[in-house]
Amino acid sequence: MSRATSSLSRSIAAHAILIAYTVIALFPVVVIVINSFKSRNAIFRAPLQIPTQETFSLIGYKTVIEQGNFFIYFQNSLIVTVVSIALVLVFGAMAAFALSEYRFRGNTLMGLYLALGIMIPIRLGTVSILELMVASGLVDTLTALILVYTAQGLPLAVFILSEFMKQVSDDLKNAGRIDGLSEYRIFFRLVLPLVRPAMATVAVFTMIPIWNDLWFPLILAPSEATKTVTLGAQMFIGQYVTNWNAVLAALSLAILPVLVLYFFFSRQLIRGITAGAVK
Amino acid sequence: MTNTPAKSRPVRWHIAVFLMPAVLIYTAVMILPLFGTMQLSLFRVENNLSTFVGLDNFRTLFGDPNWSVNFWNALRNNVWFFIVHMVVQNPIGVVLAALLSHPKLRFSTFYRTAIFIPTILSFVIVGFAWKLILSPLWGIAPNMLDAVGLKSLFAPWLGQEQYALTTLSLISVWQFIGIPMMLIYAALLSIPDEIIEAAECDGITGVAQFWKIKLPLILPSIGIISILTFVGNFNAFDLIYTTQGALAGPNYSTDILGTFMFRTFFGFQLQVGDRNMGATVASVMFFIILAGVCLYLFGIQRRLRRYQF
Known part of the structure; x- marks a missing residue:
């Protein structure tokens, strides 16, 4: 009692x-x-x-829609985020497959090399990244942002995906080999569909920091045509700081898409965090 | 099929093809610029010529009063920023996770989802939202304190030198509490039931069970959280830039290494941007983060392993 x-x-x-x-x-x-x-x-x-x-x-x-180019910003953020995630997933999965499937010289070393970027933030190379983008004429293009975010997302993607790819059954892959499938087909047809849940997790993990980043848009693509939502909101609010209606509306507009996406993907995200931490 | 890859095979080009895109982008956009930045920190532009000066830039940064005052100030602030996170964020995260992981708790998915929301918002939203709420103009914070009879405690925290940095640290804690909460929650769920049952048989329940059984078992996760917090804090920039601008006011009291590097590299107002000094600051940040990561990997993580099953 x-x-x-x-x-x-x-x-x-x-x-x-x-x-x-x-x-x-x-x-x-x-x-x-x-x-x-x-x-x-x-x-x-x-x-x-x-x-x-x-x-x-x-x-x-009304002020926000009339005064700001939020539709363009939103479009830019969408393009940058979607393309970066796609590249991170495809390239990351390919590298993860190579590392987890084949034994070759330098395998461990390559894994460590790619894992370096999990802990070391890409921001520290900003000075040289800007020079690189200036030299290749990519400043104020979305391509610059996509390249940076792809590089930033790859280490964690390779790490998580190779953990999952180790669990894909060898028998299945060998059956494919006996049936005469090339290594590429084994990867794209057999392995990729099986690690789809892990890919979703990686996608969500990759998406949040890209969508929310202020540093690289500010430095690499600050022009009006290439601003992302995060940078656009920052600049807009800076300009209209005394117009409280406009500031609050801009903030709400910036919150909304993230919140909607979060409610769609929160299960994936939370499962991803919990699965990763159990290991 | 046996595992004998002994027969001499032709070069396996597909391995290279699989690795190539990731390695190329990663190397070109991340690794080479990191080294490029460190290389730049060893040069200085004199008479429009880039000359090798060895470690002179670092000497300037640490010793020349024009630079060192700001640098040490930013470093000190950054350390304080980190301490607040460790002391406030992680214990609260552990408490929330411990409550959430109780097997009979209802609505735990709701709590989890709601408490994680600030973590997914951008710094711009978080920064401005809190700036408005704490603003004496709008009066939400003073009115709420008034309602509980504590109005005298209110001060324009973000505008005062002695409070601004701590206030910002707490805002950042508010934003990121979801991460320790989730990781600890996951660690608590992964503790085998037999261990908990054995503890219960021995009469260890409730709070005592948490301190004696669960906490030692989740120490590795606390280690991971600490290093994630460390790397995140010594690389932070956005929140300060959003709320206080690149000058990290009032009077540089909220300046941390990220904002200091930004100002050094790009210049701000009267200060002229300096590529080489910017690279020097970035290199110092790199070594600080590297030292932290190494300390964790070789010092802390190994010791923690002993507690694992």
């Missing part, structure tokens, strides 16, 4: 702490989003109220 009450009170305490922290985690996001739908007066008078009929206003969103 006393044990049951103590476990009940313990579980109430656990929920209380978790709810309290959930409120802390969500509060700023909620405040930004609800205020973005309010008129300027209401934002200041009652910041914590949800918009009512009188205080509802889309003026901020």
Whole structure:
């Protein structure tokens, strides 16, 4: 009896702490989003109220859409993120397959070489990366960003994918070889479909830092035509800092796509983190 | 099929083909620039000519008052930034994970998903959102403190030299708490049931079980989190740049190595950008991070292994 009450009170305490922290985690996001739908007066008078009929206003969103090139920024972010992820996945999986499937001289060394980039941030090479991009005429192009993000994403992708590829059954691959499939076909037809869940995990891991990065867009592609959403929002907010409606609307617009994607992929992401950490 | 690759095979070109694209991009865009940056740090431009100066740039950075004041300030701030993360972020992450991993807890997926949301947002959103909330103009923070009778505690934290860095560190903690929480959560789930049952048979339950059984078993994960935090913190830039600008105000009190490197390389306002000194700062950051990673790999991780099954 006393044990049951103590476990009940313990579980109430656990929920209380978790709810309290959930409120802390969500509060700023909620405040930004609800205020973005309010008129300027209401934002200041009652910041914590949800918009009512009188205080509802889309003026901020109107300013953002009229003044900013958010559609272009959004398109740029989408192109950069999607192409980088595709390259990371294809090239990463190919390298992971070579490392996990074949025994050759320098295999371990190659693995270590590629793993270096997991710990060493690519940012530290910025000075030379900028020179490289200037020399090859890629400054202010999306290609520059795609190249950098592909290089940044590859080490972790190779590491995770080769762990998974080691688990693909040898019998299956050997059966394919006996049937006369080339090594390329074995990779693309047999192995790739089997590691698809791992690829999804890598995709989500790769996507978040690329979409949110401010450093490289600021340095390599700051022109109006190549700005990403993150940089665009940063600059827009810097310019309109006194127009609270516009700032709040811009922030909400920047939050929205990430949040939608997160709800679609959160299971993959969380499974990926938990699976990776168990090892 | 036996595993005898002994018969002499022709060159296996497909291995090269599989490796080529990844290795090429990785080498050209990541490894070579890293070395290129370190090489640049050994040169200086004099009379429009790049001349080799050995370690002179480092001597300037550490010793010349024009540079060293800012450098040591940024390094000190960065260390404080890291300490706040270690002291606040990781313990809270462990507590949340321990609560979440309780097998009979309901709504745990909801909590997990919600608490992880700040981690996926960009620094720009996080930085501005908190800047607005803490702003004395808008008044959300002072009003909320007022509601609990603590209004006197309010100060424009981001604008005052003595509070700004700690405030920013806490904002960053708020953003990244999801990562330690998830990793520890995963580690706690992977503890075999038999061990927990054995502990229960011996009468070790609840909090004592956590300290005596679970915590030693998740130490390797805490090690991984510490090194991830270390690398992330000594490479941080975006949050400070978003909230305080490249000058990392007020009066450089929030300047960390990332913002210092940015200003050194590109210049800002009156300061002229210096490629070689920028590369020097980047090299110092590289060695700091490398030292941290090596310390972890060779010092801490090996010792922690002993606790594993």
